[in-house]
Amino acid sequence: MKKHREVKDFRKIERELSDLSGAQRPIILVDTGALIDIQRKSEEGISPDNRQNSIDIYLRRLEELSDPVITPENYKEVLKHATVRLNRYERELSPSALGRAFLYARRFDEFYTRLQEDEREANSLESWLLVKNHLEILLNQADEYELISPGDCELLRHGATFAKTPLRNEEVPRKIILVTSDYNHVARGAQLISQTSNYPQINFIDTRI
Secondary structure (H helix, E strand, C coil): CCCCCCECCHHHHHHHHHHHCCCCCCEEEECHHHHHHHHHHHHCCCCHHHCCCHHHHHHHHHHHHCEEECCHHHHHHHHHHCCCECCCCCECCCHHHHHHHHHHHHHHHHHHHHECHHHHHHHHHHHHHHHHHHHHHHHHHCCCCCCCCHHHHHHHHHHHHHHHCCECCCCCCCCEEEEECCHHHHHHHHHHHHCCCCCCCEEEEECEC
């Protein structure tokens, strides 16, 4: 049975992002679970009547330090979770969170098209093969079989591609940070990719403790 992990205090997430950010704004890839965790933290101590826009304050802090993006498969997951009701009045992701996710998904599309085209396709294929190999390693190391979602695979693949490919009109790739609630697949996958000799460091922030 998987051990339950508590959601990390948002101030700690913010500090970790600040510590990882350099002179150049990093690109952070936010997964669905992390967005839900941030939603829950933003609502603590706030009455249900006042929670609609609570997540905006938290996400604006991330935007001050980085360029958040959401990959297509993760955006599909976000749309599904936005329909889940916790009670008569609240959904798992608020309309405000959904609006922010839409902007992050559009930014992903913009950045992906800005990747230097001569390198993008080769690096994307190489990243996919690398991620496939590493996820197989993670499954073999697991105590029990755990389903790896398409969103996890895509997050790692695009993270690896962005880490190795500069955006058009930029000389070097941006620093890449994965913000995730999934340590077993995403965070450990990022660690394995970063150990590959010809890949830059892919950082991660775990939203759980």
